[in-house]
Amino acid sequence: MALSATASDAAVPAPAVAVRDALRQATSHLHAAVDAGMPLSGPAPSLADYHAHLCLLRDWVRLLQALPGMAERLAAERAALNADIEACERLRGATSPAWAPAAAAAVPLAGSPAQHAARAWGVAYVVEGSRLGGQVLYRRLAAPLAPHPLRYLQGAGAQTGARWRAFLDELRAALDTPARVQAACEGAVWAFERLLQLSRHAAAPGERAA
Numbered sequence: 001m002a003l004s005a006t007a008s009d010a011a012v013p014a015p016a017v018a019v020r021d022a023l024r025q026a027t028s029h030l031h032a033a034v035d036a037g038m039p040l041s042g043p044a045p046s047l048a049d050y051h052a053h054l055c056l057l058r059d060w061v062r063l064l065q066a067l068p069g070m071a072e073r074l075a076a077e078r079a080a081l082n083a084d085i086e087a088c089e090r091l092r093g094a095t096s097p098a099w100a101p102a103a104a105a106a107v108p109l110a111g112s113p114a115q116h117a118a119r120a121w122g123v124a125y126v127v128e129g130s131r132l133g134g135q136v137l138y139r140r141l142a143a144p145l146a147p148h149p150l151r152y153l154q155g156a157g158a159q160t161g162a163r164w165r166a167f168l169d170e171l172r173a174a175l176d177t178p179a180r181v182q183a184a185c186e187g188a189v190w191a192f193e194r195l196l197q198l199s200r201h202a203a204a205p206g207e208r209a210a
C-alpha cells in the first residue's frame with residue numbers, strides 16, 4: 001500500500017490510551033501474516049533460516065530508512081543486523097543474498113511534514129514492536145541454533161520491556177491528535193506491508209541449505 005496523504009492535522013486532542021489500541025487494531029492482521037510467513041516461522045528453523053531472517057530485516061530497514069526522518073533513527077538497528085549477519089556468515093561460510101530493489105516498490109512520499117513525522121512514529125512502532133517478537137524467538141531458538149549467540153534477537157535482553165514502555169510513552173506524547181494517530185496507523189500498515197512484500201521474494205523455509 002502506498003502511504004496516502006488523507007489525514008488532516010486537526011488540533012483535536014487524542015486520548016492517550018487510544019494510541020496503542022489504534023495501532024494494534026490497524027495492524028494485528030498484518031502481524032499474524034508476518035508471524036506465519038517469515039523465514040523463522042517453520043517448525044524447526046535452521047541457521048540458514050536465521051540468516052535469511054536477518055537479511056530480510058536488513059533489506060526492510062534499508063527501505064524504511066528512505067522515509068523522511070527515519071535514516072538516523074534506524075541506523076543502530078541496521079548496524080545490529082549487519083553485525084549479526086556477519087556472525088552468521090562466519091559460522092556458515094555463506095554470503096548474504098543481494099539487495100533486491102525490485103522487491104521494494106518506490107515510496108510515494110506525499111504529505112505535509114507533520115504527516116511525515118506522525119507516519120515515522122507508526123513505522124518506529126513496528127520496528128520497536130518487532131523486538132518483542134525477537135525475544136520470543138530468542139527463547140525458542142537459543143538452544144537449537146547454539147553456538148550462534150543470536151545477538152540481534154537478544155537485542156536489549158532483560159531491558160526489552162522497559163525500552164518498549166519508554167517508547168510507548170514517547171509515542172503517546174507525539175501522537176496527540178486523531179489526525180496524527182491516523183497518520184501513524186498508515187505508517188505502521190505501510191511498514192508491515194513492505195516487510196510482507198519483501199518476505200514473499202525471499203526463499204521459503206526448507207529451500208535454504210542448513
Ligand code: HEM
Binds near residue numbers: 034035125129133136
Ligand atoms: C519482524 C517481524 C515482526 C514484527 C514487525 C512485529 C511487530 C510487532 C509489534 C508492532 C508489536 C507491538 C504490538 C502491541 O502494540 O502490543 C509486537 C508485539 C509482539 N510480537 Fe511481534 N513482530 C514480529 C515478529 C514476531 C514474531 C515472529 C513473534 C512470535 C514468535 C512475535 C510475537 C510478539 C509478541 C509476543 C508481542 C508482545 C505482545 C505484548 O506484549 O503485548 N512477533 N510485534
